[in-house]
Amino acid sequence: MGIVGCGAIGSRIALSITKELKNHFMLSALYDIDSEKAAGLSRRLKARRGVVKRSVDELIASCDVVAECVNTPAAQGIIAKAVRARKKVLVMSVGRLFTRNSLFALARRHGSSLVLPSGAIAGLDAVKAARLAGFNSITITSRKPPAGFQGNSFLIKKGIHLEDIVSDKLLFEGNVKDAVVKFPQNINVAAALALAADSTRIKVRVIASPSLERNTHEIVCTGKSGTIRTITENVPCPDNLKTSYLAVLSGIQALKQLSDQVKIGT
Ligand SMILES: NC(=O)c1ccc[n+]([C@@H]2O[C@H](COP(=O)([O-])OP(=O)(O)OC[C@H]3O[C@@H](n4cnc5c(N)ncnc54)[C@H](O)[C@@H]3O)[C@@H](O)[C@H]2O)c1
Structure with a gap:
């Protein structure tokens, strides 16, 4: 490799x-x-x-x-x-x-x-199955400690000083295409969700939350097969606060599956 x-x-x-x-x-x-x-x-x-x-x-x-x-x-x-x-x-x-x-x-x-890989979120298995019947709405809300957004040029241009954030601050609300451009290192999860759902009609919310110690992603999908609601509360990777430890493990597990003849989960 x-x-x-x-x-x-x-x-x-x-x-x-x-x-x-x-x-x-x-x-x-x-x-x-x-x-x-x-x-x-x-x-x-x-x-x-x-x-x-x-x-x-x-x-x-x-x-x-x-x-x-x-x-x-x-x-x-x-x-x-x-x-x-x-x-x-x-x-x-x-x-x-x-x-x-x-x-x-x-x-x-x-x-x-x-x-x-699924990265820092849970539920892509269910989303892939549910998409066969169709969705009414898909929302992902990502919350991270302000330090997790350090160096983000969209926030710098907007004059947002991360160190001044003392309570939850909505940094972005919009579609996934816009989100991946504005948060290229934070929003892999929204991109993975959109690709798994085969839809770009996803509402993305990005929140800086000083009270959080963990990167949190909440997904809600409604559709013909029912409602999928998942939350992951991730420990940041000590080597890079923008990256969740689960994303690292997800990459390793995806590689393991790649070389295995037995596939578990959708
Ligand atoms: N899929 C997910 O859920 C998920 C979650 C977290 C991070 N990520 C993504 O994974 C990627 C890596 O994350 P990380 O935390 O390891 O980042 P990192 O900043 O710790 O490491 C990135 C490395 O890439 C190197 N690099 C930059 N440009 C390069 C080039 N042209 N050729 C070779 N090396 C180059 C840098 O020097 C650095 O060592 C990022 O794109 C990040 O957004 C995905």
């Missing part, structure tokens, strides 16, 4: 290859635009020489499965390259993929596989 992006998620996926994934994958390549991050991770893992690659192309050439774990729009180009090379690709930047869903057609044309 090759991992592009050796930050919070990429590092933990790499570490999982020595634990949960040890019977499923071998780590063959690491790449990060910050070469010291890839080198540091390789040292921590006591990986063999040559695991750190000098480019995405070199990484893609040396593995069958690519885990995309970067935090920039470059994710789209990395996924496209891996798909063209017919690799299986775990996509963590689901929000970035949402704005370039032509990559789905590309993957089907090239016989590649794109795996989008």
Whole structure:
């Protein structure tokens, strides 16, 4: 397996290859635009020489499965390259993929596989089943401690100072297309929900909540099969407060399933 992006998620996926994934994958390549991050991770893992690659192309050439774990729009180009090379690709930047869903057609044309984990939310299994009968309404409300929105350029442009927020503040209410553009690193969950529901008519609410210690996502879907209501209260990943620990675990579990013949859950 090759991992592009050796930050919070990429590092933990790499570490999982020595634990949960040890019977499923071998780590063959690491790449990060910050070469010291890839080198540091390789040292921590006591990986063999040559695991750190000098480019995405070199990484893609040396593995069958690519885990995309970067935090920039470059994710789209990395996924496209891996798909063209017919690799299986775990996509963590689901929000970035949402704005370039032509990559789905590309993957089907090239016989590649794109795996989008549920990430920090619960209920995509039920949403996928319920969509066959149709929905009346879908809402997702994401609440995070203000620090989880640090560096967000939409909020900076709006002049919102996160440190001044003393009670719940609605930062955004709107559709999923707008949400993924304004909160590219916070709203992978809304993108995953929209893709699972096969609908863009989703109401997204983003709230900064100083009283919260956990990133919380609440989904309510109503439709012909009934109502689905899920809440996840996630511990932030210590390495990156914007990322929920559950999202990391979800990526690892998705990889495990990818290599398993038995599939449990829809
Ligand atoms: N699906 C979900 O539910 C979910 C949840 C949390 C985070 N995410 C997404 O997963 C991705 C990774 O999250 P993270 O917490 O590990 O981020 P992070 O900031 O901790 O790490 C990202 C790493 O990518 C590297 N990088 C940036 N551009 C690169 C490039 N062009 N090539 C190679 N490396 C590059 C950075 O140097 C950094 O080391 C983000 O896009 C995030 O939005 C998804």
